[in-house]
Amino acid sequence: MALARLLAQRLLQSLVVVLGVTLVSFATLHLGGDPTYLYVGEHASTEEIAATRAKLGFDRPLATQYLGFVRDLLHGDLGNSLTFHEPALGVVLDRFPATLELTFAALGLALALGVPLGVFAALHRGRPLDGGIMVFALIGQSIPSFWLGIMLVLSVGLAWHWLPISGRVPLLDPLLAGDWRTAWNNLPQALPFLVMPSVTIAVFSLARTARLVRSSLLEVLSQDYVRTARAKGLSEARIIVHHALRNAWLPVLTMLGLEFGFLLSGVVVVETVFSWPGVGRLVFNAINHRDIPLVQAAVIVFSLLFVGVNLLVDLLYLRLDPRIRLA
């Protein structure tokens, strides 16, 4: 019962967040000026502009326009993109596999390298290795992704010719369409394109993960139950993996939910540098062209995904930490 109430509470909070996002994005874009000029030709007369404004409803109060927008949203209609002349939601969803592919690759890389590095640093606390890992983490968190991306392009791509500089071969798209064969066939070509952008995004998260895992593990390793486990003669590996890491995971898990959102937002710059045809670049271009329906669709999809992932993290928290269930 308490669990159901907790879930309902979380869902309600998520709904409020999504509505807030729609309100803010709607207001911000409209405060930028009259969008009617996007719909008329350069040589349109004042009368034509006024007629278009009335036809599209841009002459109505903003509040009325917003309510109309929310009503359409509830019907799954986010309007047509001004630049693509297609339903905005469809355009965003078309690009979404590319962004998800990059985000998952970066998250996977950050976890696969960040967690062992954090554990290693914690076990060698105060030694040169620990210092080295922490210096790496500091550098990783300080490097702007834009700069790192360009440096990788110039070194790995241009000077050494190890990896392709830009572009993408679809991997997740055929997979989502159920076409396993194409996805499998594309895999050898797709991986080289995926490496540099995902490394660029992952470096910051990797460094942060390593630091967090290290500090969490150090805290847990000094707990009485770890000493007890050692006293009972359990192997160090078992102590670390089964007892210490499991508890050290809780703050890491919280961070992962936020990290997912960070990675999604971080792809805007990286997608531009590596010409990765994802939602980040789409939004960047849409903002430049004031394609309001497209920006709104992307923001809503992003916020839904972000809220969904954090809800999932909350649920995992319940699974991992019984104290929350009992509270």
Add this chain to the structure above:
Amino acid sequence: MNRLTDRRRRGIGADMRSRFRRRLRVTLLGTLWVVASAATCIATAATTAAAAGVAATAPEAPRRVLRIGLPVDADSLDPSETDAQDTMSIAHLLWGTLYKTSSDGRLDPYFAVSAKLSDDGRAYTFKLRPDLKCESGAPLTARDVAYSFDHPADPKYKFTGHASGFVLPALRYTGARVDDPLTITIQFAAYNPIALGLIAEMFIFCRAPYEAMTPEYAASHASATGPYRLVEWRHDDRIVLERNKSYGLPAPSYDGVVFRVIPEASTRTAELLAGNLDIMSGVVADQIDAINHSGTAKVESVASIRRIYVGFNQNPKFAASAGGKAIKDPRVRRALQFAVDVPTLCDALLRTPCARMATMIFPANDKTGIRADPYDPDRAEALLDQAGYKRGADGVRFALTLQTPRGRYPNDVNIALAIAQYLTDVGVKTTVDVLDFASVFVPLVRQHVAGPLFLMGSSGASWSALYDLSDFPAPDGGSNYTDFADPEFFAGWKLIDQTHDPEEQAKVVRAMMNVFHDRGTWLNLYFLPDLYGVSNKISWRPRADELITLD
């Protein structure tokens, strides 16, 4: 005993930790080995992909492929809707036109063999080539040409592209008449001296495939009539074209063309230098040396038809301020022409030499004899004194605001800042207001309330002086962003309409340009130098009209 046990326990614990660290080290080394192996595999795959060429990812790798890097994706591949300049380069490979503009601004027959203007000047009759074909192989006839005009003109579809938003209204198109399968007459409401050039901007496509398409479908699918056909459009990534086997005219020199969308200039440059692109547009000034010294590519520049100027907005909105009132005085506007050193601006900020614009007409078509104003700040000061705007005690004559977009034109903000400094040096205190182009600058310009000074670029044509004047169709014209309203200038349009003689028209243009020059309507800057990166493996020259063609 307890101490001994404790020490033994600690000893055992330390031993276990040490063993665990050893295992962890082995695990980490193993992980690194796996990562290194994966990297090697990826690198091998990358090398294989690179060896096969970039087009390896396309369904079929054409034999001889030209790879072009663009900063933006196509806006639409519907010939009725295309608008952006980069899209036009792609569109000209997919569809033909009745006439086409050569790189030196000549109008040559293309799908038509001849054009004849009617006696009343309100219709052009074109004889078509007999060997024209649709992509399907069906013959392309006058009915298809008529459809190519009627379809974008159809208000039902609400097209806003170049054809429907500019060409057809400018032409005052009234209809197309099919005289016989190979003869078509294009009619318009009134004589238009640039009608042939405007008609040359209309793409010719086949009726049958486009009648079967919805506008949404047509936006991303093409049925070609030109030298190439569309193989694949991966949005925001690439557009792949291959030779159109149905094209009845001489075959193009390349088997395929791949347009790659690479928004970041440094990435585009890296792709060019790595040999993955043959041509890239939009080279930025700070990469000129890197390209020229690479040994694999070079920068080709051309003065484009895009005129960069500072508009003196004479909208009544600004009349209340001292600066706004001052620039309504033609003597002040003339004076300010001498205050700005344009060649130095180009050298320092665009890193490309350029001459100052003499008039708004592209130099190849400019027969007015008007010479560009030199940089002469003393003369500017003297003229301002004569106009009654003397320096005050603080050295300031009056103050102005110069609005500029950010990132729309090469180094636009720095250009604006330099101009502001030049004007301030002659006593016109100028403040730069940097605005977002799409969301703020464009609405202000189009409502004629930007400024009172604003940095702007406006595209003309390489084939007609009259086209270049079309920014000023009437005092209340939509593109007359400075609200210039000199009656002597606008009387010229009536005179042009009254004569069909090009010589007489040239005289009127000369008179109009003299008025434009004497009134200091714009603060003339330069025809924007367009920079392209070109691989040393090919020979290619850019065109002034910003089209990437393979002629």
